[in-house]
Structure formats: structure tokens, C-alpha cells
Amino acid sequence: MSKKTKAKGKGTVIKVILLIVALLIVLFLGLIIYANSLGGNARDSGSKTMITVAIEKGSTTSDIGALLEKKKIINSGSAFKLYTAYKRLDGTYQAGTYALSPSMTASEISHILQNGKTNDITFTIPEGYTEYDIASRLASIGLVDKDQFVSLLENGGFSTEYTFLKKAQKGKHNLEGYLFPSTYTIPATSDGDFIISTMLSAYQKVFTDADRAKAKKLGYSENEIIIIASIIEKEAAVDEDRAKVASVIYNRLDDGMALQMDSTVQYVLSLSSDRKKDLSIDDTKVDSKYNTYKYTGLPPGPICNPGRASIEAALNPAKTKYMYFILSDRLDDTMVFSTTYKQFLKDKEAYYKARDKAESKNN
Incomplete structure (x- = not known):
């Protein structure tokens, strides 16, 4: 091979290498521009919808991106992961419950998830509240519209996700007994569906498989146990x-x-x-x-x-x-119990006598 041919071959190799390098640079710059642009693009800039998202502890960026895509907050979980990698934000997102919107950009979402701060509201549902009592309580603190919430309670169709409801009473009182009373902290923007799901999830954790086994041993179903518990x-x-x-x-x-x-x-x-x-x-x-x-x-x-x-x-x-019980004549909210109707009548008379005396004294 002549020196001229060798030089020509080397020149071709150098050109190919330079072309590859140039393409890689262009590709790299393109990825940077694309990744950077993701931070300023929203799925739906005109949306006013707020969607509740729960980021579990230990979630990876891929997990978070997939969840945001599933919730229709962003267009692509992969693109969100790319943006996060470019901004070196991997591992900075905080677990928690957030109210996010399709109108938010990846940059805005990342900032919220980094800070781990949400606008929360805390409310308490006391033991013994009916579903309508709950609706009134939530409406009184401005969390829900009462009529809309009641409609959701009666027609929400939650039994698909919470299978224990399939064995509860049918009809509009299907959720009665299963909205677990507790103190809850939720995003202030939470909707009625989220609130109901949160309470049903709490019940799901409280009533265990061991409880179901105990109910079966007693000869009663889970629903019957909840009926008895409610009484x-x-x-x-x-x-x-x-x-x-x-x-x-x-x-x-x-x-x-x-x-x-x-x-x-x-x-x-x-x-x-x-x-x-x-x-x-x-x-x-x-x-x-x-x-x-x-x-x-x-x-x-x-x-x-x-x-x-x-x-x-x-x-x-x-x-x-x-077989019988009635409030005690001590008027301290305790009960007195009896095995015979005769004794029950005596206890009843004693209670009403004590109550009437206390009321007349107060008047």
C-alpha cells in the first residue's frame, strides 16, 4: 500500500471519528435542551384540577414519574426522570401526600416534592358518628359541599376497591360502619372521594385477618360484628x-x-x-x-x-x-346490668328518679 493510500485511509477514519463526536455533541446538547425544556412544560397549562398524590417512603424517581403519569399530572414518567437526572435531583424528593395539578411544570412539581411541604388540614371524626354526621362535620369546616358529599357516600361505588364492602349492606348505606373514626391530616385541596377513601383505608388496616378469624369463631360475619360494635x-x-x-x-x-x-x-x-x-x-x-x-x-x-x-x-x-342494662342512678354515664326484668325495672326507676331530681335542682 502506498503512503498516499495510507494517508487517505487515516483521513477517512479521522473524519468518521470527528463526525461521530460531532453527532454525540449534537445529541448531548439536544438532550440538555430537551431536558431543560421539560422543566417549563405542563401537561395542561389551563387545568384548574388539583389531584392528590401520595409519595411513599423509599419511592425512586422512576416510581414517582410513573405515578405522576398514571395520575395524568405529567405526560411522561420517563421524561420526568430525565429532567430529574439532568437537574441532579435524584434522591431529593420527600415522601408525603401532595396536591398537584396538570397545570404545573416539572420544575414546579420538583420544587414541591423537594420541599416536602403541603397545605394540610386536620379534622377529627368522633366514634359513633353516622355517615351523615360526618358529612355535616366536614361541610362545617369547609372541606366538602354537604349535598355532593352525601351523594358520593350513597352512590360512590367504593366496593370495587374495598372488597369488604361487597359483604356489607346493599344500597345507599353501604359505607355506614366502615368510615373509621379518627383524626386525619390531609391536603386542604382533597376532594370527597379522597376523604372517603382515606377513612375506608383506615378501617381496612384496623379490622385485621385475626379479627375475621375471631368473628368466624363467634359464628358471625365481619359485617355482623360491625353492626354489633355500632350498637x-x-x-x-x-x-x-x-x-x-x-x-x-x-x-x-x-x-x-x-x-x-x-x-x-x-x-x-x-x-x-x-x-x-x-x-x-x-x-x-x-x-x-x-x-x-x-x-x-x-x-x-x-x-x-x-x-x-x-x-x-x-x-x-x-x-x-x-339480659338488661340501663344508665346508673349515679348519673356518671356508667351502666347497671341485670339478669331479670324485675331488677331492670327497679334500676330504671332509680335512674329516672335521680335524673329528674338533678334536672329540677338545676332548674
């Missing part, structure tokens, strides 16, 4: 009485007696009017399957949303022969 919640004001109230319920069920629980009638009345201080004879005759004066057995569904203490009592009733 306990409304009847017993102090923890020490819960297991004994549970024993009365089970003893009456075993004996085929009507439960005759005032709380079940009060629930019926609350659906159309206000609860009463004392029930009349006519009240106990109201025609509803929830009326345990008129119908034997358990009502068709829970009468409130019980807390863990009442669920525990329903699963672990005291071993007694009690």
Missing part, C-alpha cells in the same frame, strides 16, 4: 361497660329475644328528623328493619361508625348472664 358504640358511654353491653346483645340473640336497643330506633329517627332525649311508645313501633323493638335479630346494617374499642368489645364480649 355498643351508641349504648355504652364508658369503656368498662362495652364488653358487658356486648354480652347482653349476644345473650339476647342466643335466646331469640328482640334486642330492644334504643339506639337503633334513634338511628331510624335521625334519618328523617332529630334524635330524641327519650323514646315514646309510638317511637318503638316505627316500621323499620332497624327497629330492634319490632324486629328480632340484628338490624340490616351498622347504625354508626364504631371505634376500635367497640369493635374489640364485639369480638370479646364479657361472659355474663345479663
